Amino acid sequence: MGEFDLIARYFTRPSRHAVLGVGDDCALLHIQAGMQLAVSSDMLVQGRHFLPTTPAAGLGHKALAVNLSDLAACGAKPVAFTLALALPSVDEAWLSGFSQGLWELADAHGCELIGGDTTQGPLNICITVMGEVPPGDALLRQHAQVGDDIYVSGTVGDARLALEVFRGTVSVDMAHFEAARLRLERPTPRIALGMALRGVANAAIDISDGLLGDLGHIVQRSKVGAVIDTAWVQDSAAISEAMQSISFNKRLEFALAGGDDYELLFTAPPDQAEAVLDAAEACGVSVTCMGRITPVAGVQVLDLQGVPLSRRFASFDHFAT
Ligand code: ADP
Numbered sequence: 001m002g003e004f005d006l007i008a009r010y011f012t013r014p015s016r017h018a019v020l021g022v023g024d025d026c027a028l029l030h031i032q033a034g035m036q037l038a039v040s041s042d043m044l045v046q047g048r049h050f051l052p053t054t055p056a057a058g059l060g061h062k063a064l065a066v067n068l069s070d071l072a073a074c075g076a077k078p079v080a081f082t083l084a085l086a087l088p089s090v091d092e093a094w095l096s097g098f099s100q101g102l103w104e105l106a107d108a109h110g111c112e113l114i115g116g117d118t119t120q121g122p123l124n125i126c127i128t129v130m131g132e133v134p135p136g137d138a139l140l141r142q143h144a145q146v147g148d149d150i151y152v153s154g155t156v157g158d159a160r161l162a163l164e165v166f167r168g169t170v171s172v173d174m175a176h177f178e179a180a181r182l183r184l185e186r187p188t189p190r191i192a193l194g195m196a197l198r199g200v201a202n203a204a205i206d207i208s209d210g211l212l213g214d215l216g217h218i219v220q221r222s223k224v225g226a227v228i229d230t231a232w233v234q235d236s237a238a239i240s241e242a243m244q245s246i247s248f249n250k251r252l253e254f255a256l257a258g259g260d261d262y263e264l265l266f267t268a269p270p271d272q273a274e275a276v277l278d279a280a281e282a283c284g285v286s287v288t289c290m291g292r293i294t295p296v297a298g299v300q301v302l303d304l305q306g307v308p309l310s311r312r313f314a315s316f317d318h319f320a321t
């Protein structure tokens with residue numbers, strides 16, 4: 001099967017909203033009048049972002065999910081995406097699984113594949129997503145205010161837990177492993193929550209590299225600091241049953257610095273607390289308040305007694321030595 005047959009077979013469907021989809025030199029999109037376009041790219045590289053054993057359908061899902069998660073963090077509504085793919089060979093079983101995982105998530109969010117590029121090479125998947133957001137409504141990293149509460153959606157740490165089970169450094173029972181593995185391989189982009197937090201949250205980011213590291217981006221861009229409690233790591237909606245089954249110290253590490261969570265980390269003023277809970281309930285996702293924004297630069301983690309922890313939590317950095 002050649003390049004063009006492959007594209008036609010696995011990555012071409014009739015356009016829905018796009019004026020012109022796959023097949024020409026450019027795709028054409030009609031932008032809704034008065035809307036801003038939110039654009040983001042994320043690349044998945046074998047060996048770096050996923051294990052060679054990852055099922056193809058899960059990869060199709062994850063490649064798009066991590067991109068949609070960036071739209072969610074900005075409060076944008078998904079519109080379209082492009083797919084740049086390097087494949088070692090034409091493996092139809094793989095392509096069929098991959099495209100199935102991709103289409104399922106794309107359809108769930110009404111996000112249309114409008115073009116891309118396909119080449120031979122080590123497996124590499126790069127997606128660019130486009131979404132729309134009313135001018136001034138995008139949630140940004142730079143608008144956290146002193147006094148804001150800090151929240152996280154869903155649960156954190158599970159993806160790292162699954163990874164460590166794969167690596168053999170932690171063991172949990174089968175049911176907990178399967179639940180954690182689902183979070184690693186099938187993250188849920190919090191699109192509805194991001195949109196519901198427009199005008200409610202001051203700042204937001206999605207957690208890809210680890211909660212503390214990503215919070216670090218918010219405080220740096222907003223020129224503020226943060227204090228994080230740890231009581232919620234003991235017991236809260238943000239800690240899954242699988243995470244409950246490991247030691248507190250490991251749980252703390254995975255929750256605060258695990259990475260690959262694709263949950264929203266956001267700040268909102270205390271007088272918006274009810275609006276935050278309403279938004280979460282309307283979207284069917286939990287939110288957990290776990291700290292506040294302070295004027296003192298940096299992120300401080302408090303132990304269960306409220307004493308600052310001296311332990312450091314390294315978040316993920318591709319070029320860290
Ligand atoms: P060009 O040579 O003009 O860059 P290509 O020959 O690379 O175009 O691609 C042909 C068409 O197929 C283009 O419309 C391109 O956007 C689309 N395309 C290529 N690869 C993919 C892919 N993996 N997924 C979706 N569309 C793709």
Ligand code: MG
Pocket residue numbers: 116117118
């Ligand atoms: Mg091309």
